[in-house]
Amino acid sequence: MAKKILFFDAGPLITLVMSRLIWILPKLKEKYGGRFCITPAVKMELITRPITIKRFEFEALQVMKLIKEGVLEVYDKIPQKKVDELTKLANNTFKLKNKNIDVIQSGELESVVSVLQEDADGIVMDERTLRLFIENNKEMKKLLETRFRGPISVDKVKLNSFSEKLKGIKIIRSVELISVAYKLGQLDDYVPSLKKGRETLVDSVLWTAKFNGCAITEDEINEIKKYLLEK
Incomplete structure (x- = not known):
């Protein structure tokens, strides 16, 4: 049985902050009756870096407030070996001009791998690349060819292996x-x-x-x- 945990990628929290809707989270958490978690990499992206930039300081403070109030909690039991393994697999799946393309950063995978480790309910994620990898990997080639403006070759064995390892993860936007x-x-x-x-x-x-x-x-x-x- 899945645990009452939702992991958050940085993107949706940034979207909610920038849309002036971050205040909906406490009530949503109360209704959900479980935990809202972020990983250290997400905390770095939401707080540690932006708190040093005048333009983004207040956005960082809004997320800090949610952590202080217990709405968000930092989950630090990251299975780093698994994260590194999946990052390597993903970034050896696509090639442009016979060179591997880095399509995913290890920090992006922390939350996803943590979902698997905890058998959590799912992940809140807006990022299109990783979502397609998990939900509809056949669209990845088209997305990357649009992004890189060139023909992309795909190792279908690695593509399907990556997707299979993350099969069944529920993604919420x-x-x-x-x-x-x-x-x-x-x-x-x-x-x-x-x-x-x-x-x-x-x-x-x-x-x-x-x-x-x-x-x-x-x-x-x-x-x-x-x-x-x-x-």
């Missing part, structure tokens, strides 16, 4: 957290006195998440809107 918050009524105070007030609210928060880092298409936004506005 920041827009899905926002959607749950909407369903719980957390955003009701923002419904404007307009003819289509709720539609305006839902549209605004989903597009804000997209513009602040969540990898989501316009079609996906429209699908989520349709679901959230169903009576």
Whole structure:
């Protein structure tokens, strides 16, 4: 039976902070009834580095506040050997001009491997590359060819081996957290006195998440809107 733990990658927390929606997390955690965890690499990206940059200091303080309040906790039992093994596998799977491409950093894999180690409920992640690796690896080649603007060769054995090792991990995006918050009524105070007030609210928060880092298409936004506005 999966443990009541959700690991957070840095991306969704950055999206929520930049979208001025980070305040939804305490209520979501209370409703979930489990633990919200981040790894040391995620803490480094959210706090240690940005706290030294004037432009991002306050964003770092908002995450620090959530740790201080116990909403987020730092999980440090990282299975580093497994992280290194998967990083090496991923970064030897794709080639451009006969050279291996580094598609994933080891820090990105800390959270994913921790999910496996703890048999956690899943990971909150917006990052498209790792999500495709886990959920739909056939799309990886197209994504990388668009990103690197050239033909990419794929070692399909390694590709499938990587995906198989992470098979079954549940991935949640920041827009899905926002959607749950909407369903719980957390955003009701923002419904404007307009003819289509709720539609305006839902549209605004989903597009804000997209513009602040969540990898989501316009079609996906429209699908989520349709679901959230169903009576």
